[in-house]
Amino acid sequence: MPPIYIGLMSGTSLDSVDAVAVEYDGQRAQLLASHSEAFPADLRQRTLALMHPGADEIERLGRLDLALAELFARAANQLIEQQRLDRTSIRAIGSHGQTVRHRPEARFSLQIGDPNLIAERTGLPVVADFRRRDMAAGGQGAPLVPAFHNALFRDDGIDRVIANLGGMANITLLPRDRTRPVSGHDTGPGNVLLDGWIRHHLDLNYDRDGAWAASGSVLPALLEKLLDLPFFSARPPKSTGREQFNFDWLNGCIAAAGAEAESPENIQTTLLELTALTLCREIRAVLGESGEVYLCGGGSHNVCLKARLETLLKPYGLGTTAELGLDPDWVEACAFAWLAARTLQGLGGNIPPVTGAAGERILGAIYQP
Template sequence: MAASKTRSDVATAIGLMSGTSMDGIDVALISSDGTTIAERGPFLTEPYGPAFRRRLADGLETAKAIERRDERPGALADLEKELTDLHAGAVAAFMREFDLSSEKVDLIGFHGQTVLHRPEKGLTVQIGDGPLLAAETGIPVVYDMRAADMKARGEGAPLAPAYHGALAASVAEPGPVAFVNIGGISNVTLIDKDGTLHAFDTGPGNALIDQWVDVKAGIPFDQGGAIASEGQILRRLVDPYLENRFFQAGSPRSLDRNDFLPPDPASATLEDGARSLARLTAEAILKSVESLRVMPKTWIVCGGGRCNRMIMSDLADLVASQDGTVFAAEDIGLNGDAIEAEAWAFLAIRSQRGLPLSWPTTTGCASPVTGGVLAMPDRR
């Protein structure tokens, strides 16, 4: 907590996250001075409907043709407006649910939806119209927070480590501490005992499992890992993924959702495929962390993957072999669904105060760099 801070030191921000799982919009509220967390507020998820999820999936295919960040080929321009309108609706629903007025919120941190991420080309594209969102909500919006990092020769991801570092100050468990976010893609942040941040994507998260059960059974995800719990691990499915060049030294450390493709639907039963891909998620996290000079003692898991009991069981077993302990975010008083949205609120505050959003040890940028673009509503 930051009880010693004066009110002028602290800003209140809404964070909006639409992640690689493409299942909806997470909305969270925090108050912070950009360094410490004064208060973590309420949280809400606004799910996408099936038809919009299909349009997002189509948008990923269309986006493969993009060569410049401002290009919106095909239906992407219309999709961007629809996505922005849905985010404005999510903010309005959040304000109604928790009896908030726009005057009580200083900023919105707007991630948008990543449709293309090619760090080797210095290219990352998030659709979402910041000025339109500011106009529709009446609140200043900080958006496009990845671009400055890429201009500084970083990979544009992950950016949540700045917030993970602030959260680590409240963790009573032994350090070093790692935050693992298992969304469509998984990423990890290690906070050394001296506060140094190390971060990178670790490989497939839920995306391959979601795609597998969708193709095999027509359902969007494996609820709680129930399908995987009925299957067996097939090494012939797991091992080829772990031989991918991504896991080799010197490879890019951030991923696009489409960098890993699901197995051939004929290669396994529904259950065995789900079980094997859950195991892959856990093993990929450990394999990626092998590059660190120290192993975490405390692992805090957030994101939807923490609800898959097979991923969590596998990860706990693997981490135990390294003398570490795995916790779901809720085990230490956090909301594992809210952390990414909270991070974007925190980053918006840091952006407006000129504080770094990334470091050489988190994205590979040449030096610590801030970022983001501010869009003001007409009435302010």
């Protein structure tokens, strides 16, 4: 029986920790089970606070590092116990950790959730700290999931783009011609601004089906101001995070566009258009005359956003990774189970043209129980 790897992923949205069990034989990765551990409200607020510079950051970082590790370990143990997995069959846990600062321009990225404590609480080896080895080699440390997309979703018959709509949005181009390199990069905000705006105004965690955005209208002046950001015209490799796409930036754009008096639903609609336009521009820039686009991540459930993407991407086919055999909600967590396997096998986990690293590197560090 092939060994089992557990993948843990907590994204920009901070809604839950995703835990998956993946069977990996060195060739194919098969999702066996999944579990979602909700973020406690107080822990979510503490994490959000740490993402913005403030007083006493070192003390807060140390305490949060341990609190998040307890949450990640609980997610892994719940998955194992609920699915009655044999711990002796589990080779390792791959834990991405929680990103609290991503500064590729300064050559550092910080993910917390102490892997020593996860190993102690689960009794299993943990592979963590995936990004910094790539950054040491001159890369951006992100996105890392394109290597997994390449292993699982590439097809020799057609060009494909895998578009992840998490807090941030990113794309992976999988050319049918295997002499062409895989490419990928962040395209800008996915759900981060949409979730934050509806939480601020309606106290909801997200805009279910994009219904609130569907009730408003795009504000052209605001959209133009948002699109003026140099990140959108920068050439890859590029990656981003809350450091750029946050309320300080958004409110500055709203003021500059004279949109302070506009209804909040119109701003939500404009934010959805920003996500759709910036994603589709990048997809069209990399796909040829024909190709397929498959969505994954939480944004793949946003009916309004998906409808807008279908319009903007014609004549390309648009689906979700469920059609390729993997539920779109679990792709990223599966990627870190796969990356843990690569690390233990002594194999590279990054794609240099994606991150900008000088070459392929073995990612992560191993923490024994």
